[in-house]
Amino acid sequence: MSRSRQAQQLAQHLTEVTGTTVELVYDNGSRWHMGWTDGPTYEEMRAHLDAALAGHRYAEMRDRKLAPFRSNSERAWAARAIASRREGTLAPAVTAGAADRRATGLPRLRLGTAEPESEEYYALLSHVETLARTTSYPERPSAPEDEPLIEQLLAAGTKKSPYHDWPITSEHDMARALLAAMQAPAGDQPPRLSAVPSGSEQNR
Structure with a gap:
């Protein structure tokens, strides 16, 4: 053979x-x-x-x-982010990661003419990427109640591509949606995960 x-x-x-x-x-x-x-x-x-x-x-x-x-797929990223959020580890990891970045002076990347994102944004990306990389079958929900929120986060991170006719989903857009929800005023119900314009889109 x-x-x-x-x-x-x-x-x-x-x-x-x-x-x-x-x-x-x-x-x-x-x-x-x-x-x-x-x-x-x-x-x-x-x-x-x-x-x-x-x-x-x-x-x-x-x-x-x-x-x-x-x-790892975008779904794996979303599933790990939602699991961490439900377990209460997402916000502390973002706070600690952002503090470490400020203390060490890590650079914030600039994409085109857009202003750099916040330290919290980069800390969130790093935390979730680590979870996705180290988790077995990361695309699977960690709990049944995660599934609708995973779909909500994927929808928030999906937009039409400027280069072709089909939509694209980005962990960068999902990270912005998560941060916006984390920083929203506290209420009786958790804020919905919704799309947030990037810095480049806001400057158009």
């Missing part, structure tokens, strides 16, 4: 074991890229891969250099 065929079978096996689509793409020499979106963490996928290679079925792939990489 060719190595390419065996690589396809190994990818299919990992897809079935993990419940997430795994792709093996040849690079050069003995190097292959192994990629998947959301699903298991790097360590969990590595364990599945080692278990598969321990048998005889994929012997041709044992001496290959497989470079694993997991990407």
Whole structure:
């Protein structure tokens, strides 16, 4: 059996074991890229891969250099943000992260002509990105009551693209919506997660 065929079978096996689509793409020499979106963490996928290679079925792939990489979807970002918000860890993490950024003088990135975002914005992005990166199957709601808020946050982070006809969802826009809700005056009901214009849109 060719190595390419065996690589396809190994990818299919990992897809079935993990419940997430795994792709093996040849690079050069003995190097292959192994990629998947959301699903298991790097360590969990590595364990599945080692278990598969321990048998005889994929012997041709044992001496290959497989470079694993997991990407995360916008839904994974939203799910981790909403879980952290419900658990009460989002606001403290943002406050602490913003204080650390101010103390260390980390630069605030400027996008085009837009003014830099607040330290809280960058701290929120960093906190949620860390959660998405380190959580197994991060796209899944951590509690049933999270689902409608995940959908609400995704909607708040979705807008029409200036470059094509279909909408785009951005964690940057979701972060703005979350911050606006966190900074809203306290009331009987939590504020709805709604779209917030970016600095560049406000300056048009």
